[in-house]
Amino acid sequence: VCQPLFQNPTGAMLSAERRREVLTIAREAGAFVVEDDFARRLVHEDAGPLPATLAADDPDGVVVHVCSLTKATSPSLRVGALAARGPVLERLRAIQVVDSFFVPRPLQETALELVGAPSWSRHLRHVAAELHTRREALATAVRRELPELELRHVPPGGYHLWLRLPQGADEAAFASAALRAGVAVAPGRPYFSAEPPAPHVRLSFASVAGTGELAEGVRRLRIACGEVLAGG
Numbered sequence: 001v002c003q004p005l006f007q008n009p010t011g012a013m014l015s016a017e018r019r020r021e022v023l024t025i026a027r028e029a030g031a032f033v034v035e036d037d038f039a040r041r042l043v044h045e046d047a048g049p050l051p052a053t054l055a056a057d058d059p060d061g062v063v064v065h066v067c068s069l070t071k072a073t074s075p076s077l078r079v080g081a082l083a084a085r086g087p088v089l090e091r092l093r094a095i096q097v098v099d100s101f102f103v104p105r106p107l108q109e110t111a112l113e114l115v116g117a118p119s120w121s122r123h124l125r126h127v128a129a130e131l132h133t134r135r136e137a138l139a140t141a142v143r144r145e146l147p148e149l150e151l152r153h154v155p156p157g158g159y160h161l162w163l164r165l166p167q168g169a170d171e172a173a174f175a176s177a178a179l180r181a182g183v184a185v186a187p188g189r190p191y192f193s194a195e196p197p198a199p200h201v202r203l204s205f206a207s208v209a210g211t212g213e214l215a216e217g218v219r220r221l222r223i224a225c226g227e228v229l230a231g232g
Helices: 016-029 087-100 105-116 119-145 171-180 211-228
Strands: 033-036 063-068 080-083 160-164 200-204
Touching: 016 033, 105 119, 119 160, 119 211, 171 200, 171 211
Parallel strands: 033 063
Antiparallel strands: 063 080, 160 200
């Protein structure tokens, strides 16, 4: 399972060389790559041209591509899409029919009306501009107010920043202190399949009222830093 574009939680993108390597390894192993393209519609306005999907570079049916309208529209619009080639497509189609039978028609009609409307492109441009504004506000506030937290990469897409805590810091304690201060952050450990090399936290800038709320959130995280990281 791979998120080649604005990976959650780091925001990283696979390089062209790495993309070819992933497809080659999967093809030689007789395996599939499930491409989770969740963030393509969450690109920021300063991102520049996006790379094509992995599926676009795969003539052999190795890639199963999945995406959704949910992130760029509403949590209630649970409509996704799956694209595949060859025998795997027929197998997945049969499983889908047995498992969920069909997407409810009202949701289908809503999705079709939405993406077919002239305002759809305008909506995506607005999302791109707003995400860029919020990303810059949060990154600036973190660097100014929370120098203990290392921000190595500012992604031009997605809705979160990935921060490294000082070595030896207790990320669970930090998350608990942040929650007591009124801010919910995601500890980094669950994002690793093995033992993490360092403590991390993920900060999201999507579900807020605006940049003022982000600034207040960082101010409250300053309290959590003082509580948990004061001793190093």
